Amino acid sequence: MTGRNAPEIVLVGTLDTKGREIEYTRGALQRLGCLVTVVDSGILGEPDGCAADVTREEVAAEGGHELEALRHAGSRGLAVERMLEGVRAVCLRLLAERKLDGVLCLGGAEGAILGAAAMRALPVGVPKLIVTPSASGRRPFADFVGTNDAMCMHSVVDILGLNPIARSVFDNAAAAIAGMARDGGGPIGALGPSTVGLTMLGHTTPAVMRIRARLEREGYEPVVFHANGVGGPAMEDLARGGSIAAVVDYTLSELANTVMNGIHTTGPERLTVAGALGLPQVVVPGCADFFNQGAPATMPPRYRNRKCYYHNPFATLVRLSADEMVDLGHMIASRLNVAKGPVHVITPTRGFSLADVPGGDLWDPEADAALVETLATALRADIPYERVDTHINDPELADLVAERFLAMAPVHA
Numbered sequence: 001m002t003g004r005n006a007p008e009i010v011l012v013g014t015l016d017t018k019g020r021e022i023e024y025t026r027g028a029l030q031r032l033g034c035l036v037t038v039v040d041s042g043i044l045g046e047p048d049g050c051a052a053d054v055t056r057e058e059v060a061a062e063g064g065h066e067l068e069a070l071r072h073a074g075s076r077g078l079a080v081e082r083m084l085e086g087v088r089a090v091c092l093r094l095l096a097e098r099k100l101d102g103v104l105c106l107g108g109a110e111g112a113i114l115g116a117a118a119m120r121a122l123p124v125g126v127p128k129l130i131v132t133p134s135a136s137g138r139r140p141f142a143d144f145v146g147t148n149d150a151m152c153m154h155s156v157v158d159i160l161g162l163n164p165i166a167r168s169v170f171d172n173a174a175a176a177i178a179g180m181a182r183d184g185g186g187p188i189g190a191l192g193p194s195t196v197g198l199t200m201l202g203h204t205t206p207a208v209m210r211i212r213a214r215l216e217r218e219g220y221e222p223v224v225f226h227a228n229g230v231g232g233p234a235m236e237d238l239a240r241g242g243s244i245a246a247v248v249d250y251t252l253s254e255l256a257n258t259v260m261n262g263i264h265t266t267g268p269e270r271l272t273v274a275g276a277l278g279l280p281q282v283v284v285p286g287c288a289d290f291f292n293q294g295a296p297a298t299m300p301p302r303y304r305n306r307k308c309y310y311h312n313p314f315a316t317l318v319r320l321s322a323d324e325m326v327d328l329g330h331m332i333a334s335r336l337n338v339a340k341g342p343v344h345v346i347t348p349t350r351g352f353s354l355a356d357v358p359g360g361d362l363w364d365p366e367a368d369a370a371l372v373e374t375l376a377t378a379l380r381a382d383i384p385y386e387r388v389d390t391h392i393n394d395p396e397l398a399d400l401v402a403e404r405f406l407a408m409a410p411v412h413a
Contacts, residue, residue, distance in 0.1 A: 005033070005182075006033055006034060006035050007033075007034050007035070007101040007102060007178055007181035007182045008034070008035045008036075008037065008094075008098075008099050008100055008101045008102075008181075009029050009034045009035070009036050009037070009100075009101065009102050009103070009104055009177055009178065009181060010036075010037050010039055010090075010091055010094055010099075010100050010102070010103045010104070011025060011026055011029065011036055011037065011038045011039065011103075011104050011105075011106075012039045012041055012087060012091075012103065012104070012105040012106075012107075012114065012115040012118065013038075013039075013040070013041060013042075013105065013106045013107055013111060013115075014040070014041050014042035014043075014107060014110075014111045014114070015038075015040045015042050015047035015048065015049075015050050015052055015056070016042040016043075016044065016045025016046055016047060016048060017042065017045065017048075017108075017111075017160070018106055018107065018111065018159050018160075019047055019048040019049035019050040020048070020049035020050065020161070020162060021106055021159050021160075021161075021162065021166065021170065022038060022049075022050045022106060023049055023050035024162055024167065024170055025104070025106060025170045025173065025174055026038055026050070028170060028171050028174035028175075029104075029174045029177070029178060032174060032175060032178040033178070034174075034178050034181070036053075037053045037054065037094065037099065037100075038050060038051070038052050038053045038054070039052065039053070039054045039059060039087065039090055039091070040052035040054065040055055040056040040059060041056070041059060041083060041084075041087050041107075041111065041114040041115065042056050043056065043067070043070055043071060043079050043080070043083055044071060044079075054090055058090075059083065059086040059087055059090055060082075060083060060086050061086070062086045062089040062090050062093065063082060063083065063084075063085030063086025063087070063088070063089050064085065064086075065082050065083075065085070065086065070082055070083055076110070080110050080113065080114060083114060084113065084114050084117035084118070085117075087114050087115065087117060087118045088117050088118045088121045090118070091103060091118035091119075091121065091122060092118075092121055092122070095122060095123075095126070095187075100122075100126070101126075101127070101181040101182075102126065102127035102128070102129075102177045102178075102180055102181035102184075103115065103118065103119055103122065103126070103127070103128050103129070103177075104129050104131070104173060104174070104177045105119070105129070105130045105131065105132075106131045106132070106155075106159050106170070106173075107130070107131075107132055107159065108132060108133065108134065108158070108159060109132075109134050111132070111159075112130050112132035112134055112135075112144060113143055113144070115130055116130055116143060116144045116145070116146070116150060119148060119150045120145075120146040120147075120148050120150070122148070122187070123187035123188055123241070124148060124149050124187070124188045124238065124243075125149070125184070125185050125186050125187040125188040126186075126187045127177055127180035127181050127184055128148070128149065128150040128151060129150070129151045129153060129173055129176055129177045129180075130144055130150060130151070130152050130153065131153045131155050131159070131169065131170070131173045132144075132152065132153075132154075132155055132159070133154070133155050133156075133157070133158050133159065135152035135153060135154045135155075136154045142230075145230075147230055147233045147234035147237045148234075148237075151176075153169070153172075153173055153176070155169050156169060157169075188238075188243055192221070192245065193245045194219060194220045194221050194245070195220075195221045195223060195243065195244055195245050195246075196215055196220050196221065196222050196223065196244070196245065196246045196247065196248060196405070196409070197222075197223055197225060197235040197238070197239065197244040197246070197247045197248070197249075198211065198212060198222055198223070198224045198225065198247075198248045198249075198250055199224075199225050199226075199227040199231060199232055199235065199248075199249050199250055199251040199252075199286075200224050200225070200226065200227065200250060200251050200286075201226065201227050201228070201251050201253055201286070201287050201353075202311075202354070203286070203287050203317075203353035203354040203355065203392075204250055204251045204286035204287055204353070204392055204393065205393075206393040206398075207250065207286070207392060207393045207394070207395075207397060207398040207401075208224060208250055208251070208398075210395055210398040210399070210402075211248060211250065211398050211401055211402045211405075212224060214398075214399070214402040215248075215402060215405070215406075218406060220409070222248075223235075223238075223244070227251040227252070227253050227254050227264070227287070228254075228264050228292075229254055229257065229263065229264035229265060229266055229292075231254075232249075232254045232266060232270055232271075233266055233267070233269075233270060235247070236269065236270070236273035236274065239273055239274055239277055239279060240273060240277070244274075244279070245279065246274075246279050246280040246281065246405070246409050247274045247279060247280070247281040247282070248281070248282050248284075248401060248405055249271065249274075249281060249282070249283045249284070250282075250284045250286045250401065251284075251286040251287050252271070252283070252284075252285045252286060252287065252288045252332065253286070253287035253288065253290065253291070253292070254266045254270055255270060255271060255288070255328060255331055255332060255335075256287070256288050256289070256290060256291045256320055256328055257291045257292055258270065258331070259291070259320070259324055259327050259328045259331060260291040260318075260320065260324065262291030262292045262293060262318075263291075263292040263293060263294065263315075264291070264292045270335070271283070271332065271335040271336065272335045272338065272339075274339070274341065275335070275336060275338060275339025275340060275341060275343065276338070276339070276340060277340075277341065278340045278341035279341050280341055280342045280343075280405070280408045280409055281339070281341065281342070281343055281344075282343075282344045282345075282346065282401055282404050282405045282408070283332070283336060283343065283344070283345045283346075284345075284346050284347065284348075284392070284397075284401060285328075285332065285347055285352055285371060285375075286352055286353070286392050287352060287353050287392075288320075288325070288328060288352045288371060289319060289320060289325075289351070289352040289353050289355075289356045289362050289364070289367070289368065290309065290317040290318055290319055290320065290353060290355075290356075290362055291317075291318055291320065292315060292316075292317060292318075293315075293316045293317075293318050294314060294315065294316065295313060295314050295315075295316065296308070296310065296316050299316055299318070303318050306318050306319050306321075307319035307361060307362055307363075307364065308361065308362075309355040309360075309361040309362050310361075317353075317355065317362065319362045319364055319367070320367060321364075321367055322364075322366050322367040322369075322370040323370070324367075325367045325368070325370040325371040325374070326370050326371070326374050328371060328374075329370070329371045329372075329373075329374025329375045329378055330374060330378050332375065333374070333375055333378035333379045333380075334378070336379065336380070336383060337378075337379065337380040337383070339383075342408045343383050343384075344383070344384045344386075344404050344405075344408060345375060345379060345383060345384065345385045345386070346385075346386045346388060346397070346400065346401055346404065347371070347372050347375060347385075347386070347387050347388070348388055348389075348390045348391055348392045348394070348397050349368070349369070349372055349387055349388065349389050349390070350389065350390055350391040350394075351363065351365075351368065351391045351392060352368060352371075352392050353392060354393065356368065356391075356392070357391060372387055384404075386400075386404075388400060
């Protein structure tokens with residue numbers, strides 16, 4: 001918030017195709033007591049039915065381009081890619097000028113992506129809402145949300161024309177962003193040296209809950225991330241921004257997914273960011289025994305003879321083989337070996353997940369041993385490495401991880 005009672009909302013849209021709809025939504029926001037800055041993200045046509053506060057020419061210029069050059073960029077995709085640089089720059093400037101308490105975008109596919117690009121650059125806690133027909137069906141939401149806290153709202157109808165359904169959706173969107181901007185929590189910045197990022201999935205929940213409780217008793221502020229392909233990168237993005245001071249990376253299923261190109265796969269920076277920043281990190285290969293697939297009926301045939309765990313009607317956990325666990329061990333070691341800060345690696349030897357136990361659906365002690373032994377030989381010689389004769393969720397292991405973290409963690413308030 002800017003400190004005034006009137007929230008300042010940035011309203012993003014392509015005024016050549018969505019002008020009347022943007023103008024209606026501006027009015028809805030103003031009736032709710034908001035100050036509105038309309039940012040025109042259009043490229044090809046001319047504004048129709050709405051006057052911009054930041055024109056498309058100004059948007060392009062803030063991204064380092066001329067609008068006319070974008071119109072002749074050679075493809076629609078390239079023009080959008082360059083225009084989103086301007087939308088992002090405008091929103092960051094308005095935030096710095098304390099003229100942005102929330103962002104609302106109305107758009108189709110390209111329009112929503114233009115708004116989403118700006119939202120992903122804004123801090124967590126700044127209200128962000130995208131209204132689009134693309135927020136529906138079996139579509140991935142990574143392009144809209146990324147690792148941030150943007151919200152997607154299905155417009156039900158296409159954003160073309162004002163009708164009872166459209167007005168109701170736009171009114172709700174205006175009320176939502178106004179309420180968040182007026183009464184929400186506000187942007188998150190640096191959280192201080194006591195903030196610790198932890199990774200968790202359901203199959204490591206008992207141990208992470210115990211570690212979290214111990215760290216809280218010692219005066220730390222644990223923040224737990226769901227390691228589902230987005231949670232780990234989100235933790236690392238916050239670390240880049242100074243919001244995370246240390247890491248207990250207890251759940252590495254995202255790397256197992258990366259080895260196997262599973263649903264929760266992540267990019268090459270996963271497990272490197274804390275090290276590059278010099279942050280203390282304790283690493284445990286929780287959930288390293290499986291990668292994620294969808295409903296059993298949708299799994300590729302090549303996986304159907306493997307050990308699997310039926311997680312829920314939409315998710316199946318598939319066991320990695322011994323050879324794949326060797327590959328995973330080398331991936332983990334190669335990423336930790338370039339760390340500039342302190343690292344401590346601890347592995348259990350009696351299973352990496354709730355289903356990786358004797359008699360469990362994912363139990364494969366030979367495959368688990370392959371990972372344990374690979375880490376022993378592939379990790380940098382000066383990285384402490386402990387093998388512990390426990391299961392991933394045994395209290396003994398959780399307590400040891402907490403102790404090792406407390407021994408290497410930064411001084412906190």
